[in-house]
Amino acid sequence: MYKFWGKIKKHNQRGKKLGFPTANINLKKNIPEGIFISRTKIKNKFYPSLTFIGIAKTFNEKRFHAETYILDFDQDIYGKWISVKLLKKIRNNKKFNSTKELIVQIKKDTQEAKKYFSEIL
Numbered sequence: 001m002y003k004f005w006g007k008i009k010k011h012n013q014r015g016k017k018l019g020f021p022t023a024n025i026n027l028k029k030n031i032p033e034g035i036f037i038s039r040t041k042i043k044n045k046f047y048p049s050l051t052f053i054g055i056a057k058t059f060n061e062k063r064f065h066a067e068t069y070i071l072d073f074d075q076d077i078y079g080k081w082i083s084v085k086l087l088k089k090i091r092n093n094k095k096f097n098s099t100k101e102l103i104v105q106i107k108k109d110t111q112e113a114k115k116y117f118s119e120i121l
Contacts, residue, residue: 010024048117
């Protein structure tokens with residue numbers, strides 16, 4: 001699959017407000033859109049993660065970027081460099097009718113990622 005890296009940018013902190021804080025990285029459009037199970041590397045340590053790539057349709061954004069939710073992780077990494085390896089695509093990018101609907105889907109995606117990692121470890 002794909003791998004990318006970048007410096008964590010502070011955006012509008014919407015993921016944090018929804019209960020899923022994300023590490024945001026600007027991307028060029030050479031990576032396919034979607035939601036992926038991923039592995040994130042920070043300072044030579046690897047973390048299981050879930051990564052959104054694309055344009056946040058639910059919020060009518062125009063910016064193509066990556067948002068990585070590192071599972072069971074609670075550290076301030078703004079300004080740090082990370083690399084993200086996409087392991088498995090689990091669904092396409094889509095527009096949700098409400099943030100409540102989006103949160104329900106993110107919880108399902110998170111459970112799928114945790115199941116994936118529990119099976120390979």
